[in-house]
Amino acid sequence: MTTRKIAKVFKSIPTVEGAGVHLKRGFGYHQVPLFDPFLMLDDFHTSEPEEYLAGFPWHPHRGIETITYILEGLVEHGDSMGNKGVIGAGDVQWMTAGSGIIHQEMPQLSPSGTMWGFQFWANLPASQKMMPPRYRDVPADAIPLILLDSGVSVKLVSGTLNGVAGPVKDIVIDPELMDVTVPGGTVFEHRITHGHTVVAYVLTGSGLFDEGRDPYSYDYSGNGWMDLERECSFGPETVVLYEREGAAVRVTAGGEGVRFLLLSGRPLGEPVAWQGPIVMNSREELKLAFEEYNNGTFIRS
Numbered sequence: 001m002t003t004r005k006i007a008k009v010f011k012s013i014p015t016v017e018g019a020g021v022h023l024k025r026g027f028g029y030h031q032v033p034l035f036d037p038f039l040m041l042d043d044f045h046t047s048e049p050e051e052y053l054a055g056f057p058w059h060p061h062r063g064i065e066t067i068t069y070i071l072e073g074l075v076e077h078g079d080s081m082g083n084k085g086v087i088g089a090g091d092v093q094w095m096t097a098g099s100g101i102i103h104q105e106m107p108q109l110s111p112s113g114t115m116w117g118f119q120f121w122a123n124l125p126a127s128q129k130m131m132p133p134r135y136r137d138v139p140a141d142a143i144p145l146i147l148l149d150s151g152v153s154v155k156l157v158s159g160t161l162n163g164v165a166g167p168v169k170d171i172v173i174d175p176e177l178m179d180v181t182v183p184g185g186t187v188f189e190h191r192i193t194h195g196h197t198v199v200a201y202v203l204t205g206s207g208l209f210d211e212g213r214d215p216y217s218y219d220y221s222g223n224g225w226m227d228l229e230r231e232c233s234f235g236p237e238t239v240v241l242y243e244r245e246g247a248a249v250r251v252t253a254g255g256e257g258v259r260f261l262l263l264s265g266r267p268l269g270e271p272v273a274w275q276g277p278i279v280m281n282s283r284e285e286l287k288l289a290f291e292e293y294n295n296g297t298f299i300r301s
Contacts, residue, residue, distance in 0.1 A: 001191070004198060004246030006210050006218040008034065010239040012043055018056035021107070022046055026201055026239040029274065034241060035197060036267040037173045039064065039121040039279060043201070043237065044107075045114075052115045055106035060298055061097035062289050063129040063279045065122040067177065068093040068105070069157070069261075071203075073115035079103035080299055083135045090140025092157050094168050098124070098131040099300040100289070118201075118261065120177075125268050126281045128172055130300070142167045152188045155179035159264070161190070173265040180262055182207065182253035189250045190262065198242040198249055198264045206235040207251050207258035210242075 010031075012024035026041035027034075046052055052073075068075065069092050077093060078084040080102040087093050089112075095101065107115055124131070138157065144164050146154045154161055158168040159176030166177070174193070182188045184205075192198050200209055213232040233254055234240060242249060244267075251258065273280045278289045292298040 001248050002246045003189070003211055003248050003250040004192065004242040005212060006240055007243045008219040008221065008241045009234065010221045010241070012237040012239065017042065018105075019054035020051075021054060021056065022048075022051035024237055026237075027199075032272050032274070033267075033269075035199060036269065037123045037265045038197065038199065038263065039123055039272075039274070040119075041199070041201060041239065041263075042119045044118075045116045047114045049109055052107045053109070056104060057106070058102055058104045059277050060100060060102045060289075060293050061095075061277045062100045062298070063097065063124055063285075065094065065096045065124065065171070067095075067120040067122065068117060069119075069177075069179075070117040072112050073110035073117065074108040075117065076106045076108055077103060079135065081133060081135060083137070085137060087137065088140075090143065090155075092136075092138040092143065092168070094136040094138065094171075096124075096131070096134045098129070098133045100292075100298045101133040102299065120263065121279070122173055122175065122265065123268055123270075123272065123279060124172055126270055129280060132300075136168060138167050148188075150186050150188070151183045152186060153181045173268070175265040176262065178262040179259070180251075181259045182251060182257055184253050184255045184257045186257075187250065187252050189248050191248045192246070192264055193266070194247065195244055195267070196264045197244070197267050198262070200240040200242075200249070200251070201261045201263070202234050202236050202238045202240070203259040203261065204236055205256045205258035206233045206254040207260070208233055208254075209240045209249070209251050211250055
């Protein structure tokens with residue numbers, strides 16, 4: 001079975017979003033279409049309440065799906081469909097904005113003292129950008145924890161592993177989302193659908209994410225023009241983007257083990273017109289969305 005090679009490696013970049021939330025952006029705007037169908041990955045990880053409590057007050061979305069995964073802390077949410085609640089450690093919120101939704105995401109003071117979570121944006125194809133909005137709240141106890149013979153553990157949000165399916169199904173881009181923990185020196189190999197985009201984001205520890213182990217075989221986007229170090233092993237806050245060819249990904253953990261998010265999905269190959277929280281296929285569609293938002297006709301369903 002051929003394993004995938006690394007295409008490009010990124011270090012996440014500090015930024016501030018919402019009403020003042022400090023986060024690290026793994027990838028975003030200018031990297032489309034490298035990550036197609038995924039648009040953005042944000043990692044918010046801090047123990048300073050003033051860096052997260054301002055949150056993301058009421059704002060619209062259209063044409064995308066937003067996926068929020070919490071490791072520590074609490075986030076209160078509400079939306080124009082009447083959904084409301086709080087997600088906490090291990091919970092997932094998978095929201096399909098479709099034709100339009102207005103929502104807010106407001107972090108609460110974390111019981112552990114640390115807020116740590118992630119939000120992915122996934123694009124919708126032109127044929128389904130205006131589908132009715134839908135919302136899925138997935139509690140931690142509904143997410144299977146799969147223990148492999150090698151000692152690897154996988155929290156399976158979406159996709160299939162060892163005959164077990166994750167709780168989030170029937171999504172347009174056929175995604176997989178896994179939280180993978182690999183013990184030191186252990187190998188994790190996972191079969192990937194041909195042609196799908198595959199991304200790994202390292203949370204803790206370090207590991208080798210392909211078999212070649214040649215630090216000059218991939219493009220590297222570091223943190224500055226004087227970043228002269230090239231390594232085969234990747235640690236926290238690193239984004240690994242794989243090439244589209246190959247039947248599997250293979251990760252070998254370093255001595256302290258490695259934990260990472262593994263994300264894959266079917267590319268759309270369509271034009272992207274993106275402004276703020278709206279992602280469409282043309283500037284005309286963007287203009288219409290913002291006109292509707294401003295005149296009160298944005299919500300279709």
